[in-house]
Amino acid sequence: MEEELEEEQSNAELLGDRYRKLLLQVESLTTELSAERSFSAKAESGRQQLERQIQELRERLGEEDAGARARQKMTIAALESKLAQAEEQLEQESRERILSGKLVRRAEKRLKEVVLQVEEERRVADQLRDQLEKGNLRVKQLKRQLEEAEEEASRAQAGRRRLQRELEDVTESAESMNREVTTLRNRLRRGPLTFTTRTVRQVFRLEEGVASDEEAEEAEPGSGPQPQESDGPQEVQPQ
Structure with missing residues (x-):
């Protein structure tokens, strides 16, 4: 031109x-x-x-x-x-x-x-x-x-970098959760452990891989109507 x-x-x-x-x-x-x-x-x-x-x-x-x-x-x-x-x-x-x-x-x-x-x-x-x-x-x-x-x-590049950082954060969180699940499984194999009902629910959620920040907030007391479960100690047998 x-x-x-x-x-x-x-x-x-x-x-x-x-x-x-x-x-x-x-x-x-x-x-x-x-x-x-x-x-x-x-x-x-x-x-x-x-x-x-x-x-x-x-x-x-x-x-x-x-x-x-x-x-x-x-x-x-x-x-x-x-x-x-x-x-x-x-x-x-x-x-x-x-x-x-x-x-x-x-x-x-x-x-x-x-x-x-x-x-x-x-x-x-x-x-x-x-x-x-x-x-x-x-x-x-x-x-x-x-x-x-x-x-x-430039805006798209900035958005891509932001999504990349979020993906890295999510990946890091998932790896941390996987390590916690592995640790709990090993402890369960060594012998019976005493957990609260809330702890057992968190373990099952970690094993199913659907844990999220919103679900963690819902699991806190007072965050909404919860099933009437006992928070007393329960014995969990090793798998």
């Missing part, structure tokens, strides 16, 4: 880098578009100015007298040459303007594509961010469940 989170974080960083690069491309294309539009405006202004100059020169030629026609012809020839150059330049600028328009449209199309791509990258980044937040929440839940499981295991 942590490796997946790290991978998602790395993907998110890569998307962020791509997003910044796309923004730089958008700014560059916008700058180029502004430059092309400015160039087209300047070219159109220059063409109009040349046309005005030509018109003014032609008007001046019409106003000159015949004596200056020879000189004016030279001027006209120079102006016509200049006009031809201007027309050629204007045609070149027109071609460049058409090309610039194509470049502008292409740049606008590219700009739209970049904007759409940026929006898609932002959407993917948002999805990855949501997945990352969900992953972090899931990790916290798993850590909390792990801590709870460890606490439960």
Whole structure:
């Protein structure tokens, strides 16, 4: 889970880098578009100015007298040459303007594509961010469940140790009772012994292996209604 989170974080960083690069491309294309539009405006202004100059020169030629026609012809020839150059330049600028328009449209199309791509990258980044937040929440839940499981295991381990100690205590008590039963049997085999009724009952309980702390409490006087038996001495014959 942590490796997946790290991978998602790395993907998110890569998307962020791509997003910044796309923004730089958008700014560059916008700058180029502004430059092309400015160039087209300047070219159109220059063409109009040349046309005005030509018109003014032609008007001046019409106003000159015949004596200056020879000189004016030279001027006209120079102006016509200049006009031809201007027309050629204007045609070149027109071609460049058409090309610039194509470049502008292409740049606008590219700009739209970049904007759409940026929006898609932002959407993917948002999805990855949501997945990352969900992953972090899931990790916290798993850590909390792990801590709870460890606490439960610790409690179970403590309970097992407690039961083990109780089992050892019960085993030790049973062994002690068995030793007492063996001792009493040996004494009975050696000769008659004198016991109270209560002692005889305890011996039989030890032999049957059902003695317990509760039964020992019930055997004490005053712990509840008991059968009317004599506590006087009785003689027990060896078995």
